Amino acid sequence: MTTNNIPKASARRLPIYHRYLGFLHTAGKKWVSSTELGEAVKVESATIRRDFSYFGAPGKRGYGYDVAFLLDFFNKKLHQERLTNVALIGVGNLGQALLNYNFHVSNNLRISAAFDIDEGIVGKILSGVPVYPMANMVEQLRIQQLEVAILTVPHEMAQDVADRLIEAGVHGIMNFTPIRLSVPGNVRVQNVDMTNELQTLIYFLNNGIG
Amino acid sequence: MTTNNIPKASARRLPIYHRYLGFLHTAGKKWVSSTELGEAVKVESATIRRDFSYFGAPGKRGYGYDVAFLLDFFNKKLHQERLTNVALIGVGNLGQALLNYNFHVSNNLRISAAFDIDEGIVGKILSGVPVYPMANMVEQLRIQQLEVAILTVPHEMAQDVADRLIEAGVHGIMNFTPIRLSVPGNVRVQNVDMTNELQTLIYFLNNGIG
DNA sequence: TAGATTGTTAATCGATTAACAATC
């Protein structure tokens, strides 16, 4: 739990850099400059150098950045040397898609337990993941020591379920419901609101905001 | 195509306000204050008043904001008096989930055409939406005058497909692939990168960034 | 009128970027 002072905006770009470095490494590239990287990920080269400086990622003047070294460095930053298991709460449409989404391909993320109330799927194994009844959620989360959950339940129950997640020791929630959850300060929520994104896109389109 | 000067950050919150006003209206609430609204959507009351002022949404000193009036006002701002049809490119896991996602429930958004290369689903109607072959994409987009597309194809073909979307007259792309697309200035891309969000969440968790 | 809440100003904060000396 390093307390550091990397700006949020920089931290949010870290996975983007990480992924593109993976591409480059696979392609056999040895060095990359901030300019080249910036063109690929659509970030100003100055911003990239600034970010890398915050991360403590070293470059070499006149050459750029060592792809293999940086990939490894970012892997460690993102704690991707180890597999992170996450829970999926709500196995509806979107939940099932996420079960198949294979976060883990090259990212060391895995949904290791799913929860639902539907008798038809509880007790089964879907896409390799066991589905437990919601009634056992708190218990199972504790046993499996899962600290991150993906929330894909109907919005009416979102806050209630979130409260129980927190009770079970979850510290991070990826929230796909439209509800803005109320959580204590030590719990982090990442909202992913697809309807919102689409509406915002259309709004920008109709109002010509660059 | 009103050229206005609403800050991007404010515009992005517009759909959030809009949705919560819908909840309030359904609940029969007549007035809401910036403080109350702020608590629900987790935005400072001062920010809300600032935003509403940018939008030109009027309140009443001493009372707050008229829920019904504001809902209607925001509906117009978001062009939600009319149905917006969008295309879905790539009907895999995630694509199918989005077909069922029902953006349109109370949002006047609808996927009206889908495209894929899989012979098994091309020509069929999935969740009420016809699936066309990718080969006919440009043609169909033009005929149906679709200007917004959701991109859920494998990342290897993302840029190629995007180029063809733009050729067909698409101006807005909701991009679910990890590729940062290269597009001309008049085309707007909204990136939705779920692996990224999850990685960022976990990074913040492990590094204690508030 | 008295109480409540807006609408706006000005201060603050955080993020981006141009520019360039340092140095590989």
Next chain:
DNA sequence: TAGATTGTTAATCGATTAACAATC
């Protein structure tokens, strides 16, 4: 060495928020 590119400074830009006069 000459050329290239980093790493950092300082300027700029955009977003947030505290504070409070205006006014319903």
